[in-house]
Amino acid sequence: MENREIAKIFHDIADLLDIKEGNPFRSRSYRNAARVIEDLAISLESVVETDEKKLEDIPGIGKGMHEKIVELVRTGRCVAREELLKELPPGLLDILNVSGIGHKKAELLYKELGIKDVGGLEAAARAGRLRDLSGMGEKSEAKLIKAIESYKRLKSGGMRYKIPFALRYAEDYLKYMKETPEVILLEAAGSLRRWKETIGDIDILAACEKSGTVMAAIERFVGYPDVASVIAKGGTKASVVLRNGLQADLRVVEEKSFGAALQYFTGNKAHNVALRERAGKRGLKLSEYGLFDEAGHYVAGKTEEDVYKALGLEWIPPELRENSGEIEAAEKGRLPKLVEIKDIKGDLHVHTTDSDGNASMADVAGAAMKTGYAYVAITDHSKAVGIARGMDDGRLLKQCERVDRLNEKLEKEGSSFRVLKGAEVDIKSDGALDYKDETLRKLDIAVGAVHSKFDMTRGDMTNRLLKAISSRLIHVLAHPTGRLIGTREPYDFDMEKVMRAASGHKVAIELNAFPDRLDLNDSHCRLAKDTGVMVAISTDSHSVMNLDYMRYGVHTARRGWLEKKDVLNCMTLKKLMGFLKR
DNA sequence: GCCGTTTTCGGCCCGACTGTTTTCAGTCG
Numbered sequence: 001m002e003n004r005e006i007a008k009i010f011h012d013i014a015d016l017l018d019i020k021e022g023n024p025f026r027s028r029s030y031r032n033a034a035r036v037i038e039d040l041a042i043s044l045e046s047v048v049e050t051d052e053k054k055l056e057d058i059p060g061i062g063k064g065m066h067e068k069i070v071e072l073v074r075t076g077r078c079v080a081r082e083e084l085l086k087e088l089p090p091g092l093l094d095i096l097n098v099s100g101i102g103h104k105k106a107e108l109l110y111k112e113l114g115i116k117d118v119g120g121l122e123a124a125a126r127a128g129r130l131r132d133l134s135g136m137g138e139k140s141e142a143k144l145i146k147a148i149e150s151y152k153r154l155k156s157g158g159m160r161y162k163i164p165f166a167l168r169y170a171e172d173y174l175k176y177m178k179e180t181p182e183v184i185l186l187e188a189a190g191s192l193r194r195w196k197e198t199i200g201d202i203d204i205l206a207a208c209e210k211s212g213t214v215m216a217a218i219e220r221f222v223g224y225p226d227v228a229s230v231i232a233k234g235g236t237k238a239s240v241v242l243r244n245g246l247q248a249d250l251r252v253v254e255e256k257s258f259g260a261a262l263q264y265f266t267g268n269k270a271h272n273v274a275l276r277e278r279a280g281k282r283g284l285k286l287s288e289y290g291l292f293d294e295a296g297h298y299v300a301g302k303t304e305e306d307v308y309k310a311l312g313l314e315w316i317p318p319e320l321r322e323n324s325g326e327i328e329a330a331e332k333g334r335l336p337k338l339v340e341i342k343d344i345k346g347d348l349h350v351h352t353t354d355s356d357g358n359a360s361m362a363d364v365a366g367a368a369m370k371t372g373y374a375y376v377a378i379t380d381h382s383k384a385v386g387i388a389r390g391m392d393d394g395r396l397l398k399q400c401e402r403v404d405r406l407n408e409k410l411e412k413e414g415s416s417f418r419v420l421k422g423a424e425v426d427i428k429s430d431g432a433l434d435y436k437d438e439t440l441r442k443l444d445i446a447v448g449a450v451h452s453k454f455d456m457t458r459g460d461m462t463n464r465l466l467k468a469i470s471s472r473l474i475h476v477l478a479h480p481t482g483r484l485i486g487t488r489e490p491y492d493f494d495m496e497k498v499m500r501a502a503s504g505h506k507v508a509i510e511l512n513a514f515p516d517r518l519d520l521n522d523s524h525c526r527l528a529k530d531t532g533v534m535v536a537i538s539t540d541s542h543s544v545m546n547l548d549y550m551r552y553g554v555h556t557a558r559r560g561w562l563e564k565k566d567v568l569n570c571m572t573l574k575k576l577m578g579f580l581k582r
Numbered sequence: 583g584c585c586g587t588t589t590t591c592g593g594c595c596c597g598a599c600t601g602t603t604t605t606c607a608g609t610c611g
Contacts, residue, residue: 025594029583062584100600102609137602190611203611232610234599239610249611251598264596269611276595281587287596 001073002492003037003044009078010034010065015093016084018103019110029060035270036060039324041523042496048073091117099147100140108133122148153245161246162485162515163552166192166199169246173202173224177250180206180220182213185258189265190249193318195555197518198485201247203265207258214252221250257289260301263308264288270323278311278327286311319558338558339537341551343570346375349424349447349478349510349538350547354399355380356388357542361399361419365406367544369417374573377420378403379447382434384426393439396423400442418573420444424478429453431467433474440473445580447510447538448474454482454491461493469501475580476536476568477502479512479519487516495524499531506579508534508568511560513553514546525560534579535560536568 014030017023036059037044047054048070055066072078088110095106095118109115112133113124124130125148130141170188177186183206187193190203204221208214218238222230231239237251253261264272265288279286283294290301291310300306305315313330317338320326329335350364351357359367361378368376380399381390391399400421410417422445426434433440433448440446448468456464468474480498481490502509509528511520520528520535528535537553539546557567564570571579 023583026583028594032584060584064583100609104608135602135607140601143601201611232599237598239599265611267611269595273595280595285596289597 001045001076003040006044006069006072007034007037009072009081010037010068012093013078013081013084015096015103016081016088019088019092019107020084029062029065032060032270033065039322039523041527043494044069045073046494046496089116091120094118095121098144098151100144101147108135118148118151160198160200160486162198163192163195164515166202166246169226169242169244169248170202170204172226173204173248176224177204177206177217177221180217182208182210182216184209185255187262189262190267193266194268194321195319195552195559197521197556201249204248204250205258205262205265206250206252207255207261208252211254217252218250221248251288253288255302256298257301259303259305260286260290260307261288263304266318266321268322271321271327274323274327275311282311284310317558319555320561322559336561336563339554339562339564339567339570341554343564343567344373344537344550344554345572346373346377346569346576347539347541347547347550348377348420348422348445348476348536348569349379349512350376350541351380351388351424352378354378354395355385355390359541359544361402361406363544364541364547365410365417365419367547369415371547371550374416375418375420375576377422377445377447379422379424379445381424382426384428384434385451390426390434391423393436396435396439397442416573422447424449425474426451427464427468427474429456429464431464433468433471437473441582444577445476446474447476447478449478450482450491454488456491458492458494461491462497465493465498466501469498469505469507472505472582474507476508476510476538478510478538479514479517479540480509480524481519481521483519484516485518490519496527496531499527499533503532508536508579511535511537511553511557513537513539513549513551513556515549515552518552518556520556520560522556522559525557525562529561529566534568535562535566538569 010030011034014027017027052070055061055069068078068080092106092110095101098118109121113129115121115124125141125144130136131138170192174186174188177183185207187205189205191199206217208217218233221238222233222240226242227240228243229241231241239247239249241247251261251265276286279291284299285292291299291307293299300310308315314333314335316326316330347368352359352361352364365376381388383390383392403419403421406419421443423443424447427448427450428434469477483490509520511525525535535557537557539549541547
């Protein structure tokens, strides 16, 4: 039983409890626990196997969740959920995903009209049977039909977007909004500012010169040419859907509230709730308008720094705001000094025309130099990846000679930049590597990766990776889970065991910065730090343009609390060569 | 159901928009 399956069951229980009984706090506990479990780097199954008492050390997991996790791991069942589903049809859980339907409406629909799923809801709405229910009318019925249509589209398409896509639309929208004369401050907030690996919608925050000019900003926002429909429009905020399906929200506040509002709309939710509770304990009240004392007097709010400071905290970088220890660290002045893009000294995973890249080695080297790097590793595919024109030992050795000549030329020109002889060597299903040992020993850097047989059992896949790591022939394990966001699930193996082995054998693990991968993810990065594994942030570039993906990797590393000292390619060339020496 | 620098009981974040209402409930973020 995987963490995400357990989390899903807790989410279901929370939804069912919301519909069935009136205690919102009980369902919140389940929802909280589900979120914590989703972000956990270690598997609950292994915790249960080794020391189940440790479960209650996880925040949000108490006695009740402990018992249910053990039950799920041991039996694969959860009686509490089964009991609830005896009383309520499972289709109600789907209905809650229709925008505008919450647990109260779901209950009403079920009790009054016997509606059990989205299909039944759609039929009832189209037949005009909803308008007579209390609190519903013709307008809400029509709105619901539109919401069901959008639910069906989302369900077939997937509702979160990869970072570059959302970023491009957000940047264009911001540029357009900047031309509003009344707007004096403007910033993108939400998951985009936290650099989460996928983005649900674009959140834009603005401050206007005078309160009387707010509507000018709202009108300009809903008048954006790319808007397909306006969901809501009031005196302080508006929501629209763009033609590509992406939702965008605008919130307008006064200048003195901008910091508090930016904090609030950056999230995440759990971080905000924790901050508000902290404010409450100090006799203060925090909202998007600012921090206020008991008498309602304004204490802070113009900048985020002011707000955090007034709560006794250091300013917390947006990437850390997940309520997973950052508030405690900020209180003690122990926040990590997160890695920055300027700390990156080179790229250790790049393809050229020798395999499936579309830039020559010289072009890649030139672009890396222009980026300000001190080195770049050429790591084309090995022959097992036939589709990518992977190279055999002979071709690789010839490529190495060309690297040597390029470096000689650079040296003659007085450049200290260096190209590293490398390979992305395939880790075959039995854990063997796709080049001869003596070939691998001639390389500066060997990056090992799995490209086939993703469906092995957990045990077999773990052994496959452990064998490659203990060979002492690879320096980096690339895109370790193989996941493709929204397309391919990660393959199953014991990450903790692999990290411990990597730490012992001085093998680094890659954070692949390609926005479809971002693998390691944020929680894996924290696990890497805890187990003492170096992380290599690499772009896996297949073109010169792809070298820019480095920033997605760096922001993901920041989400994983990584500092300069934790990142392999923050080392100078000299230190790096020392690390790579076997 | 969870949690503890007012606590092992009694709390549990805060506000905007919409549609159906005549002052508010439900939903959402």
